[in-house]
Amino acid sequence: QKEVEQDPGPLSVPEGAIVSLNCTYSNSAFQYFMWYRQYSRKGPELLMYTYSSGNKEDGRFTAQVDKSSKYISLFIRDSQPSDSATYLCAMSKSPNYGGSQGNLIFGKGTKLSVKP
Amino acid sequence: KAGVTQTPRYLIKTRGQQVTLSCSPISGHRSVSWYQQTPGQGLQFLFEYFSETQRNKGNFPGRFSGRQFSNSRSEMNVSTLELGDSALYLCASSGPEGGRYEQYFGPGTRLTVT
Numbered sequence: 001q002k003e004v005e006q007d008p009g010p011l012s013v014p015e016g017a018i019v020s021l022n023c024t025y026s027n028s029a030f031q032y033f034m035w036y037r038q039y040s041r042k043g044p045e046l047l048m049y050t051y052s053s054g055n056k057e058d059g060r061f062t063a064q065v066d067k068s069s070k071y072i073s074l075f076i077r078d079s080q081p082s083d084s085a086t087y088l089c090a091m092s093k094s095p096n097y098g099g100s101q102g103n104l105i106f107g108k109g110t111k112l113s114v115k116p
Numbered sequence: 117k118a119g120v121t122q123t124p125r126y127l128i129k130t131r132g133q134q135v136t137l138s139c140s141p142i143s144g145h146r147s148v149s150w151y152q153q154t155p156g157q158g159l160q161f162l163f164e165y166f167s168e169t170q171r172n173k174g175n176f177p178g179r180f181s182g183r184q185f186s187n188s189r190s191e192m193n194v195s196t197l198e199l200g201d202s203a204l205y206l207c208a209s210s211g212p213e214g215g216r217y218e219q220y221f222g223p224g225t226r227l228t229v230t
Contacts, residue, residue, distance in 0.1 A: 046218065
């Protein structure tokens with residue numbers, strides 16, 4: 001079993017839809033969770049960073065963490081064509097990047113397409 | 117502030133050859149990490165350098181190596197290329213203390229091995 005599982009999609013939704021992206025993980029040592037967005041021919045960019053279980057909101061984006069179920073989600077409200085990208089979840093055992101504990105483990109990414 | 121730059125952007129090599137990829141981090145960043153991205157395996161961590169020292173290493177064979185210079189620029193080298201090494205190689209920098217996941221990725225180098 002891989003440490004982080006993410007449905008690769010592709011996921012196609014109409015503009016304005018609510019999008020739900022999910023990852024599950026197996027290692028309870030993961031405490032810090034991130035979502036990255038990667039546009040075609042670009043490197044990933046950090047969207048959200050969360051630590052505790054619960055919700056964190058940033059504009060149209062909400063990150064949700066359920067440590068008891070080892071399940072994280074990213075919700076996108078009022079989706080736009082510009083949200084079309086691949087979304088990668090990532091997680092780590094350490095709050096600080098770097099060193100043996102600070103390694104990020106990524107999901108494979110979900111490709112999202114928002115149709116106008 | 118200039119972002120992370122990687123050169124070259126595209127590369128075609130033949131099996132058995134070696135290749136060197138270059139990464140220039142954001143000014144002031146001392147941590148540089150390298151990742152391999154493939155459709156099958158996703159984004160996999162290769163290694164991280166901080167102040168010219170390898171601080172962390174992923175689970176890749178010894179054919180993959182790297183180094184970091186005093187100006188924080190980094191290179192990675194792959195020797196004896198295999199077809200399976202075809203991938204997008206991404207470099208990411210963070211810092212100045214290698215801080216909290218504010219990693220900034222470059223656009224990547226697309227390596228094709230024939």
